[in-house]
Amino acid sequence: MNESYWFLNSSPKEYNKLGENIKTDCLIVGGGITGLTTAYLLAKEGKKVVLVEADKIGYGTSGRNTGKVTCQHDIFYSKIEKKYGLDKAKSYYNANNEALNLVKQIIEENNIKCDFKRETSFVFTEKEDTIKNIKDEYRTCKKIGINCEYHETIENIPLDIKGAISFTNQGQFNPKKYIDGLAKAAVNLGLKIYENTPVVDLEKGKICRVKTREDNIIEAENVIISSHSPWYDGLNFYFAKEYAERAYLMVAVLENKLADGMFISIDDPSITFRQYNDGSENLLIFGGGDHKVGQGGTEKEIFDDLEHYGKEVFKVKDFKGKWSAQDNMSFDNVPYIGYINKREDNIYVATGFSKWGITNGTAAGIIIKDLIINNNSDYKDTFNPSRLGSYFSKDFIKENANVAINYVSGKLKIGSGDMPKNNGEGRLLILMEKDMVYIRMIMEIFIL
Secondary structure, three states, rough: OOOOHHHOOOOOOOOOOOOOOEEEEEEEOOOOOOHHHHHHHHHHHOOOOOEOOOOOOOHHHOOOOOEEOOOOOOOHHHHHHHOHHHHHHHHHHHHHHHHHHHHHHHHOOOOOOOOOOEEEEEEEEOOOHHHHHHHHHHHHHHOOOOEEEOOOOOOOOOOOOEEEEEEEEEOOOOOOHHHHHHHHHHHHHEEEOOOOOOOOEEOOOOOOEEEEEEOOEEEEEEEOOOOOOOOOOOOOOHHHHEEEEEEEEEEEEOOOOOEEEEEEEOOOEEEEEEEEEEEEEEEEEEEEEEEEOOOOOHHHHHHHHHHHHHHHOOOEEEEEEEEEEEEEEEOOOOEEEEOOOOOOOOOEEEEOOOOHHHHHHHHHHOOOOOOOHHHHOOOOOOOOOOOOOOOOOOHHHHHHHHHHHHHHHHHOOOOOOOOOOOOOOOOOOOOHEEEHHHHHHHHHHHHO
């Protein structure tokens, strides 16, 4: 399996797995940027915090990205304004801008050596028919008050750029070095970390009881689920409210001079790239080939195409690494952050970052900390996991036509037969009652 470039020369502290029953104020499940940021902020507030990770800290999606620390997320602001209005778009920006500033603050306060530098980010198109989308995004960003510029082209980039928007004073870093430093800082505040400790069950209540795979019990007043895909969804159907996409990245030596900045296109296929100096060589981190899980080409085909693109367009050589990552996408481009459902007020979730998990994950830490400490957050409504607008849409129905079929197929009991393959063909299927809840919901949506 291909490994992230960021894992090379990484020597993080190793943490023991949990081997006993414990009690804590706050239990966090998931050791990426979201979980560690939440843990850091809660520990600073004096809370007793435990974090469990099924594998190792920072080895999930948080350590498999380009390392862009930016509030510029594709052309999300115009999309959010169109669906929810300007106030929600502005709230989304404010949350991510606060997250960007918090990352910088954490780095400075804890002297984290993660190659952080301020940089300008660009979103661009190479197609005439999508210039309007770029201009719409620019207008929304100006209304929000974002410090941005519109560009008809960009010099010293070997692409035929037709239009672009730039955000100044963004950032980039080595995400694995940041995660390792953040974990150390949180531990210094009292956080207890347990690696190789997957959880398998949650018993809700005023004091929640979470069981690990080794049958240890963790009792906690608050449980935060930051494990990429929620392993417990509180009947809020997160598996149906988001879908998964896989993205591919490569690193190679860059000999030609490129314009400074971090770049991503809105085109299909999309391309993303930025430079990184490892202390001895100037490297290009670039990616593309994104596709919905289960619907793309083979990994080899995608990497072969990316390698060819890098050589032809950027003239790179001496490839240093290649890897892929899987991201959960919400249907309205806004993550689900907050109370896991309308009934539980001590179980929290953060998911659906739509490939922008560095700032969205950091924002999740801010939001969840505020909900626990203050019982409120300035961004609670914007990221509300129970909002209706995120999934009662044409895209939701379209995506879940496939989800429903795959979900049912995966839930059949052994010996109950296969799914029908032809029109007019019937099968007797045996389903668990809890599975029928979801199938009934999907059927009701289609009928309506």
